[in-house]
Amino acid sequence: MAHTNQRIAYGQALVDMGEKNKNLVVLDADLGGSTMGKMFETRFPGQHFEVGIAEANMTSMAAGLALTGKVAFTNSFAVFASGRAYDQIRQSIAIGNVNVKICGSSAGLSDFGDGATHQSIEDIASMRAMPNVTVLSPCDPNEAYQATIAAAKHEGPVYLRINRADYDNITPAGQPFVIGQPQVLKEGTDVAILATGYMVGLALEAAKSLEGKVSAKVVNIHTIKPLSEEKLRAAIGSCKSIVTVEEHSTIGGLGSAVAETLRTDPLPMEFIGMKDEFGRSAHGYGELLEHYGFTPEAIAQAVIKIKR
């Protein structure tokens, strides 16, 4: 089944897993209608817990459930899931490597109308800095579905970053999600565009627009952590420079992770991301992305600039 929204794909994955796995439990903090935890709640009311507007309690509760053998998913907007409950993730979950999956929904700028308070631009940085935590950022609805399944199968804490918008798929339905495996979506030999989440689609458009001028490769980095140097270099191949694209601050996110990983034999890099500033409200997602320079044109310009 093809999905056109990561949240719905996520909710459907939970439901599909729930059919087989009675140990799956899902927690929501009054945002189930947005996170799509409500899809699971409707189908499996006995395995879904509405905890009220209390993300800290939700997160530690999930640890308690996991410690009795449950696979526990917590849902909230990415800002709250990772920020409001940061210490609970650290203390109740990550230090003990407890089997909780934290879904950061409406991530990046995708909750365009609500403004800076609801737009997560530092969640990748905070979550990937935490030992024991795996950080997943699927590129499209199909991949969000698969990433949810992979997160449930993975033993240990996972932060799963989910976009709010409706948009078309890039990857085929049913393609297995391999945690930690960069995925080359378009071949190229000059510049490697490493993108994550919704940005992968923009990166592909940019690469296509450059055809005949620059040979740009597009790599989907759906796993921010772990990021293996060997796999990353294999994906970059013979490209001589890199552009990273993320709907996140350029401090501590994908760009930083790639630079850290390649540090002993670095390649010239350009970062596309939020430049140490919070987001703002807009009437549309596209309008907001454009305002902050998340466009195929801006990516193409960065590619030309960094080409060696």
Next chain:
Amino acid sequence: MYDKEVVHMLETKASALRHHVIYSMGVNYPGHIGGSFSMADMMAALYFHKMKHDPKDRYMRDRDRFILSKGHIALLQYAALAEAGYFPVEDLRDTKELHSVLQGHPDLLKSGHLGIEAGTGSLGQGLSIGVGMALGLRMDDINAKTYVIIGDGELAEGQNWEAAMAAVRFGLDNLVAIVDKNDKQAQGKVAERFPLGEITGKWEAFGWNTIEIDGHNMEDILRGLYAADEVKGKPTVIIAQTVKGKGLKIAEEHPAGMHNAPLTKEQYDGAIQKFSGGN
């Protein structure tokens, strides 16, 4: 009324736990004596009488769960686990040494195999973990209780009250919170530093069954723990009135109850002697 032999045995265990706390600290290294000693009697009652658990079958399915929300008194839990046979008492001496699995706060990864059920240390999270555990146990029809010890100063952490509401929302009668009301926190008296008002009334207002006990009277402790078993449909909180540093004069008289303090050689020797060989 409880069997006098049981009461005497538990009092002897409580003394042994105080001994082990001192022993694990050694000389000149700080340790959380005050809060450990205020809960030593309760801990003895839990680990040597009330709780179902087996050091030879650490992961027994229907064991009662214990969470130390006030994780800084890990020394007391280690003392109980060692005395119960999860590991040799001698190992307590290595607590907080670089390569020891016995950390300054309960650590699930390093010492889960020794009987630690949850990682704690950042205050205010233990009750939420307990709510999740109690829910998980109930989902699986496992007849086991979850006990959570919380400090009175710790009640200033708002997450406790989120958890308190959730426990009532889910009707968790298999969850028992124990408040160590020793009236002192790190910087002095709770009533002076950050007054909490009437603690029992707060829990009642949140919908909990409340039981007040003398936390240093073994018969009263047992009365409270067994009374908690009788209540259905809602969680129980036991408010244990205690004395921070109970049993060690220098700690009892200290303004903060020797919250986290070292012992001199003389103090160490005196305390070891006092708590050797039972009461």
